[in-house]
Amino acid sequence: MNAWSVEGVVSHVDGFRLGPVDLELAPGRVVAVLGSSGAGKTTLLRTLAGFLPVRAGRIVRDGVDLTDRPPEERGLGYVPQGLGLFPHRTVERNVSYPLEVRGRTDAIARSRELLERFGLAELAHRRPARLSGGELERVALARALAGEPDLVLWDEPWQALDVEARHELGRVLEELRETDRVPVVVVTHDPSLAFSVADSFLVLRAGKVALRGDAATMLAHPSDAFLARFAGFENVYDRASLERGRPGSLAAWLSERAGTDGVAFVRPTPKAVGDPHGAWEGVVRSARPTPEGLAVTVRVDDLSVALRLPPPPTGVVPFVGARVRFDVEEKSVLALGPPASAPRGTLQ
Numbered sequence: 001m002n003a004w005s006v007e008g009v010v011s012h013v014d015g016f017r018l019g020p021v022d023l024e025l026a027p028g029r030v031v032a033v034l035g036s037s038g039a040g041k042t043t044l045l046r047t048l049a050g051f052l053p054v055r056a057g058r059i060v061r062d063g064v065d066l067t068d069r070p071p072e073e074r075g076l077g078y079v080p081q082g083l084g085l086f087p088h089r090t091v092e093r094n095v096s097y098p099l100e101v102r103g104r105t106d107a108i109a110r111s112r113e114l115l116e117r118f119g120l121a122e123l124a125h126r127r128p129a130r131l132s133g134g135e136l137e138r139v140a141l142a143r144a145l146a147g148e149p150d151l152v153l154w155d156e157p158w159q160a161l162d163v164e165a166r167h168e169l170g171r172v173l174e175e176l177r178e179t180d181r182v183p184v185v186v187v188t189h190d191p192s193l194a195f196s197v198a199d200s201f202l203v204l205r206a207g208k209v210a211l212r213g214d215a216a217t218m219l220a221h222p223s224d225a226f227l228a229r230f231a232g233f234e235n236v237y238d239r240a241s242l243e244r245g246r247p248g249s250l251a252a253w254l255s256e257r258a259g260t261d262g263v264a265f266v267r268p269t270p271k272a273v274g275d276p277h278g279a280w281e282g283v284v285r286s287a288r289p290t291p292e293g294l295a296v297t298v299r300v301d302d303l304s305v306a307l308r309l310p311p312p313p314t315g316v317v318p319f320v321g322a323r324v325r326f327d328v329e330e331k332s333v334l335a336l337g338p339p340a341s342a343p344r345g346t347l348q
Helices: 041-049 091-101 107-117 133-146 163-180 191-197 215-220 225-230 239-243 250-255
Strands: 004-013 016-025 030-034 056-061 076-079 151-155 184-187 200-205 208-213 235-237 262-265 280-290 293-300 303-309 323-326 334-336
Touching: 004 041, 016 041, 016 056, 016 200, 016 208, 030 041, 030 191, 030 225, 041 076, 041 151, 041 184, 076 133, 091 107, 091 133, 107 133, 133 151, 133 163, 163 184, 163 191, 184 191, 200 215, 208 215, 225 235, 225 262, 225 334, 235 239, 235 303, 239 250, 239 262, 250 262, 250 303, 280 303, 293 323, 303 323
Parallel strands: 030 184, 030 200, 076 151, 151 184
Antiparallel strands: 004 016, 004 056, 200 208, 235 262, 262 334, 280 293, 280 323, 293 303
16 A cells, blocks of 8 residues: 555754654655755654654554664665765666665666666766756656655755756656655755645644645645745745834834734735825835736835736836835735644645
């Protein structure tokens, strides 16, 4: 069946405490692990892989307790940051390595199958130094799959890749989940990857689970500024900066609606230049075209506010130095920080 269960897992490393963490990893499902730097994302992957000991809780696969098993007995593939490819080995020999150490006589044949699958056959005899970033990621994933794992752990696969390489790697990940039916836990800072492939999200904050659930849960209950920006909110402010606002200002108005960690809201639509309507007024600092319309940044007292004018523009288009007015719908304002009763959905 290949179903994994992470039950109240706690881990310690260099004074840092992770957990307790609970996860249900079903075949073919992808869980994206999110959080700012130092939140514990890589620590979680290394604990699941067996590189760090479990201090409390347990890790179970199909009813079998793997908590104290060494990495080589857990039946998983691990792709770390930096990928860990051997520079002196060819692509083919990198992929075959996990099978070679197990004494498999079909190591080379199996590696060639994976190279064909991931479009790497023509690069079989190259060494890593002669590969692009996207090619290196595919080699690392092929090596992780060589041993036919029951779980794939992937740490920052999109790091430093160009747009085309990200697209290629996204297709590889989609094929992995659909063809191999292997559950995947992926750490990422890339919203396009997370929202395109992940079924569920686990958000960590200083080693604690801040939020667990699907995309709708994450968007409705951003736990902090990092998550709000990850979800696409461009107007994100902490409580301290808002409380410095003068009475009657936009900052003061937002402060009254902020949570313990501040506030976030989507881009409002600016009025045409010269339009007297709108509760707030700012000076245009920048205006640039995007596929979604004109992205405008204005200064309102001490706040920088992102606005968007959808196409086609009407009236006088905002220009740098112009004064424009806009409204912020109260229902669009989200308070950041742990709610009184934090949502806890189960990842399936």
